[in-house]
Amino acid sequence: MSSPGPGAARERDFGPYGGRFVPETLVGPLDELEQAWLDARVDPDFNAELSLLLADYAGRPTPLYMAPRLSEVTGGTVYLKREDLLHTGAHKINNAIGQALLAKRMGKGRVIAETGAGQHGVATATACALLGLECLVYMGSEDMRRQRPNVERMQLLGAEVTAVETGARTLKEAVSAAIRDWVASVATTHYVIGSAVGPAPYPALVRDLQRVIGDEAREQIQAAEGRLPDRVIACVGGGSNAIGAFVGFVHDADVGLIGVEAAGDGLDSGRHSAPLTTNACGVLHGALSAVLQDEYGQVLDAHSVSAGLDYPGSGPEHAWLRDEGRVTYEAVTDDDAVAAFRRLARLEGIIPALEPSHALAWLFAHPGEGIDILILSGRGDKDLAEVLSR
């Protein structure tokens, strides 16, 4: 993990976004978590332990791979940041190990998490096995059906998986269930949220733990090309891999930053997961941010072929970066993402997860002549059944 930048004070708001829209019971514990993180992230011992685990256990640094056949197609130079090569197969492990270490440091022996596709659940179950923490994962029963192998993985790793039967039985409800558990168990339990969402300090905490993606990529591209990239492209569900990548380049005005959301059946269909692209704004899961909702403020169900993007909200820092005009957010349909998934497999011998396949599809549609870095946030083994069934 890199050391914190300037402004190491607490960060609760991103422009008008963020905040803590939670039951009173969680306010004290969020204060405590915020302080614990502010202390931990400047503690050399904590950072040494985290760096060692990220290196020897998770497999960092991940390569920044210049993809020649993909570059030939786009007419530029495309580098893939290979988070798919990490232990458990996605960037989620960066956050899970960091937060599990933090839980231990805070003396909380029980960890809860939510999961959609199962990637964050597997990462958290893994980190808990590694550190000897009790782990309970909330997962919508519809997602449990769609992502059976990941349920079995979590169980093998010693985690308990609790089915969530409310609403659409997917990620949004799993997050709500985890928060409700936490309201009741907060004295003994740490909630490892899986993306850069939720009440403060979570969006900043998760970004800090994921910024290793952007910090590494920045160094690697300097070493390889002697300059910064023209564009950095990442998919956005809650937005953790994207914010982790963008934060490494956000002060470099010449680097274009593109966040790619899921357009599902199409933005006009109403069946999508693109709150940033469609300018939605509301409170979900403790933060004011971009949220899909109806005219009465009821939060809508998201739709995406990729379970990891199937969430009606997004991180508050993204909403702010959008309003500031620093990051461009666009959306890609299920069909285009699946086509990009297949295309990368044949072009580069890499089977990407469906989530970053959205970023790839955007790149195919917007080829650039310069240097692009695309965050390949995870590998696609989990998605084979979904893609092959289409």
Added chain:
Amino acid sequence: MPYLMGGYPDPDASRACCAAAADSGADLIELGVPFSDPLADGPVIHAAAGEALAGGVTPDDVLSVCESVAAQVPVVLMVYANVVLQAGLSAYVQRAAAAGAAGMIVPDLPHDESGELREACDAQDVALVPLVAPNTAGCRLDAIGEDARGFVYAVSLTGTTGERSTLPPELATMVERVRAATTLPVAVGFGISTSEHASAVADLADGVIVGSRVVRAAGEGGSAAVGELVSELARALD
């Protein structure tokens, strides 16, 4: 002080349930506005909200339920922040005031986020009732008490709404702490499920809020069941 979910089981039945509660001795009705993601609520109230929404209930439908009973008994709306935000703070408060609401409780709007809404409420003479929890720190409690309007809602336990078999042992100490922070009445809610609970809580606090148990009665037996339950609870408080 019964809690009822606005528009549940349906708007007409919801009106009837409120009327029955008022006729049966409720001193105040807490009227829930259904929300898709109610983080402070346990299974019974969550499910009731889901059912109301599935039936097409809107925030305005709930205000019309409020209006139907507000002449009889004070009504405090329990509404999640996003519903208020989406309508616009002052616009929502104005509509609530027009519907006769005496107050509002926003369970996911802690003190630090509540300044703007409190101003809007003050302007319309609607009391923004704050929640405090067993783990609310002392200095925070003082600040909340200072800005409280109407009464202070003491959440009896660390957890979501829902019936419990026993009252938390620290309840008396907690109510003492809240009293020290405010001159307003203190009402206790969350987990209070039986007449015995109600009468025990009444010895400590000025108000007793029964939620999930009442909502369950509304679902199982409609206004008749609500009336019966509220009478029984009211008798326990005499």
